[in-house]
Amino acid sequence: MNAPLGKTLTLWLLIGIALIVLSAPTIVVLGASFTSGNIITFPPDGLSLKWYAKLAGARALWEAFLRSVYVATVCTIISIPAGTVAGVALAKYGVRFEKTIQTYLLLPFTIPLIGSGIGLMLVFGNAGVLGSLWPVGLACCVINLPFMIWAVTASASALDPDLELAAANCGAPPLQTFFHVTLPAVMPGVISGSLLMFILALNEFLVSLLLVDARIVTLPVHIYNSIRSIITPDLAAISVVFIICAAGAVALLDRLVGLDVFLKSK
């Protein structure tokens, strides 16, 4: 409170720089999307909503966007049961080889995405499912599952171990205990984990790039393909829509479980 003026100034300066660096890309994209010119520039060349109007008619963009939503949904649906069961088991039960399993589950983080992407491409290619969209969702689930497990584990570790004993004491067999007591108690972790999985899968680029073909591009891949030919401001506009989706998910998270819970869940 009584810190010398110089210290306060330095602190605020650092905070200011950090805020600018962190938000600059978003501001630039946001600004560029409102341009009235025909190329992406920042600051925008006049103000207009014409690129948003054009978005409404750009079928290829919307289809790519819906495909991304589909991939994110598949990923989330798979990761909820898998991540919840794994997270609860690791946190609460004396699983054998617990450390080994934990390391194994974290492996996807240590392998470069390009490596796991090529691996998944080979696996799906052999299985003959390359060219459908759902394997992309599965792939997103595989590479991001540790986030889900972490979120659930954090909730489950905070759980009073007596709660499950109390349920048994009330006459609940193990399965009933899980559904009536354990699952509701770890629900904040499940919700924050699955929203995170959804956002990550929605944004996933590198692995999607390897797994999709020209007919089933997801939005990030579509944008990437487009900027290689011509950079038009509608890409900035769709990026803004994208950012709004992610922000919406975060707002939903805050409403459902509170951001503090999410931030604490590592």
Next chain:
Amino acid sequence: MHDATTDAGAREAQGSQPVAVSVLDVSMVYDGVHAVRDASFDLPRGRFLTILGPSGSGKTTLLRLIAGFQKPTKGDILINGTSVNAVPPHKRSIGMVFQRLALFPHMTAAENVAFPLKMRRTDARKIPERVDRYLDLVKLGGFGQRRIHELSGGQQQRVAIARALVFEPDLLLLDEPLAALDRKLREEMQLEFRRIQRELGVTTINVTHDQREALVVSDEIIVMDHGVIQQKAEPSRTYRSPRNAFVASFIGVTNFIAGDARSLAGDTVVVGVGESEWTGVIGDKACPLNVGAPVRGAIRAEQIRIARDGRALEGAGSRHAGIVSDAIFEGERVVYEVRLPDLGDTLMRVFDHGPHDTIAVGDEVYLGWNPDDVLVFDDEAGHP
């Protein structure tokens, strides 16, 4: 106040009731350490038993073995005459109030109380009526729709009691549920447990480290230390005739005088400390003392009288001069700590309920007591 006749009456009543819980030679070993060693006792139906002991004495382990959360390493636990070693906890008819209550946070008070009924497949039409009846029993009528975090600590206690009793279990277990409450609420809830237990007549096992609680609520007390049952008796017997030095020290404010047994005559022991001697009676008649063995005499603070003038203590039997080393004002009484030079500088705690301002620290005083009140124990017994 209990006396010998009511104790005998209690034993008679106990004899006429069938045994609800039998613990037979039960041991529990964790990593080679005995948490419970060879524990055995019977509890007749409808009785209120308290297992009393310091932390780490094995009392909670014993309770959890009875609840079925763990399997004993050795021995057998019988409920209503049937061994339950192979019965998982959810199939035992046992209600339990946990130390941290373990109420389900995502349910209302009424949903918490209804949970055991749902799990035990009670007719769904009868559940609301039964839940209301038990919420009324714990004086929470009208609070059923509250969430757990909207209730005060005392109200949460009551929900936990209702949840443990609503399915009319054969046995109620209390795992130190009052430990976290402030003193006033704790004493109120002790009487509440007693009232509900008497009203329903449910066999109850309570675990606590609070000696006052044990004396107030129980029909019987088991004192445990280092995993071993030290004594099982009615509260008044536990207090008046502790079986060893540990029980004597754990319940009540007890003074110990050390020494060597010099001579034995009947129950009377003469003990020497250096040049001087003191007299007491054998504490545990089942455990004979040997002349020359190191012993400890236990005497309650309230059995010692204090006076500035030795003549005021004529007829006290034992009388010793000492110096007041501390005076602690506790409101209704003053506790004096008095050093007795002729008993090896033993520090004695004495209560004074009278006019308080006559004795000060540093004063020379006399302590007097009846030698029959000094219980002499073998120094080794009760010290595993």
